[in-house]
Amino acid sequence: MGTDVRHAVVIGAGLAGLAAARVLADSFEAVTVIERDALPSASGPRVGVPQGHHVHALLALGAKVFEGYFPGLRAELERAGAPVWDWGEGLCAVLPNGIPEPTSMGMPIQTFSRPLLEHVLRQRVTALEPVTLRDGLIVTGLRTAGPGKVTGVRVKDGDSEDEIAADLVVDASGRSSHLPQWLAALGLPAPRTTTVDAQIGYASRIYTYPEGQTPPSWMGLLQPLRAPEFHKGCYAIQVENNTLHVTLHGAGGTQLPHTEDDFLAYAQSLPGPIASTIGSLTPLSAVRRYARTVNRKIAYHRLPRWPAGLIAMGDAVCTFNPAYGQGMTVAGLEARLLERTLRGRRAGTPLDGQVFQKQLARLTVSPWLMATIPDRAWETSRLAWPVKAGNWFLNRLIDTVPHDPKIYTAFSGLFHMTSGPLTLADPRLFSRVLVGPRAGSSGTRTTAV
Incomplete structure (x- = not known):
């Protein structure tokens, strides 16, 4: 050597x-x-x-890369209690324009701390x-x-x-x-x-299920932020030790919860199932806050x-x-x-x-670009036209997701980095995004706060 x-x-x-x-x-x-x-x-x-x-979250591409370097990693984490589930079937995505129906994607995801x-x-x-x-x-x-x-x-x-x-x-x-x-x-x-700073902060807790109570039907809950109207959201995933890890987040200086009562009240201000889920669970940790998200x-x-x-x-x-x-x-x-x-x-x-x-x-x-295009939309200064155009298209894409399983699958590949942005250049997909969701198409409606 x-x-x-x-x-x-x-x-x-x-x-x-x-x-x-x-x-x-x-x-x-x-x-x-x-x-x-x-x-x-x-x-x-x-x-x-x-x-x-x-x-x-370890995205699908990341899980594949780490498994390649550490063969048997997924099985080892599973033995430690980390569940494996299909992204399309196990995710409850509370999006501004609705909640997509469960869709089998053949995209295995593992959740852990x-x-x-x-x-x-x-x-x-x-x-x-x-x-x-x-x-x-x-x-x-x-x-x-x-x-x-x-x-x-x-x-x-x-x-x-x-x-x-x-x-x-x-x-x-x-x-x-x-x-x-x-x-x-x-x-x-x-x-x-x-730097691009949307002034996003987090507040998190870990919960366990009381004896005899079954976990929620979903494995992961995703409720993203979106400028300027949707300034509150959350992430929740089922992880090892039969626990639920919950992160509430807010943008643009939104006041985040400090106490147990604040945490539940914040969750209750969100649409979707997060408040009803954690209301009957037992907290295992204090409320932890974090704001270094630039x-x-x-x-x-x-x-x-x-x-x-x-x-x-x-x-x-x-x-x-x-x-x-x-x-x-x-x-x-x-x-x-x-x-x-x-x-x-x-x-x-x-x-x-x-x-x-x-x-x-x-x-x-x-x-x-995937991180900063939506984050720049929170900035008060005038946005450059490429950022505005990119943000418009991304929002249009996300608004179509709950009503079009093919777009949901394509967006999931983009999110998990298993496919690149050029996937959406396919004329059949691109045109579906430009047209947007059709009246009466599938997907559960919801309202965001």
Whole structure:
């Protein structure tokens, strides 16, 4: 094995970091994952992932990618209690223009808590011979050989400081990444940062079913926001331990619930079955709130220079409003990109970090648009016409979903990233969206607040 593939360091043991470590373990003699949190020995929330208290979704494409890297993952999660169900049959989608009838799609979905998925993946990754996980360790900066080459990281463990040499450093430290400051210390200009903030907040609780009470007929409940009129919504999924995980959300500064009474009152202000469902359940957790939902991308790919021995991925580069459920799936796709980049090198040559960042930027274009087009509609400034047109079409599409099973199936593929936007370019589908829902077509009517 060449000298460039001896040791890789991954900063961050979240989903992106674990996926990167899994890929690197196939190419490097040693992989060290560094995590600032003290990691729990069992499934449980941790300080560094405050959004872990809220509903998470692994899209169908993401589930396929992670299953490829961790064979048997779905079965292992199922043994831990995570249910598997068909998206079209098990979802209750409370949309502005109605609720689509159950439709078999052959799209298996598995629902679980973020802590359970992280726990199972941590066990899988640390079982790999090349991988060492060091938690409770803070990375304070990059170790360099001049401004053009990264040779490792500087770390702090309590009061002691040290350096860890590495042939490749992967920043997967998430939203709290310090990479812009570290690059500035190497003399690089500040990368352009783009943000789109719909000022969406979450409030979540976990419920259990009283003895003798059957769960609801649906496995997942989806009630999205839509500017400007539908400023309240919710997500709810059945997860492990026979529990229901409920996240209420609001946009544009909507006041979110703090207390148990507020939580139920907020749910009662929504159409659909959420209030009647949770009204008879037993809460297992306090109300948890979260508001760091801004979409943000950092244009590392546009920097004129990029130091050798370094790449960045995951939320450290591009982070999405979690409402669209894309983050974990994109982390898996970026790991797949890393694998292909490593395999595509000439023997004995190091990974070209600048090329990788450019490819990663291309990979995130579609999910970025899917998240930011509807989020930009909440902004008070005048929208550019492409955003207005995109938002009009997306709303028209969603309004047609409850009344057209073919459009529902096509939209589900788009949502789960198993098909791209070009699917809707099919003239038969495109024309159905433009015409919109027909009077008397299928779908249950509902009114939104």
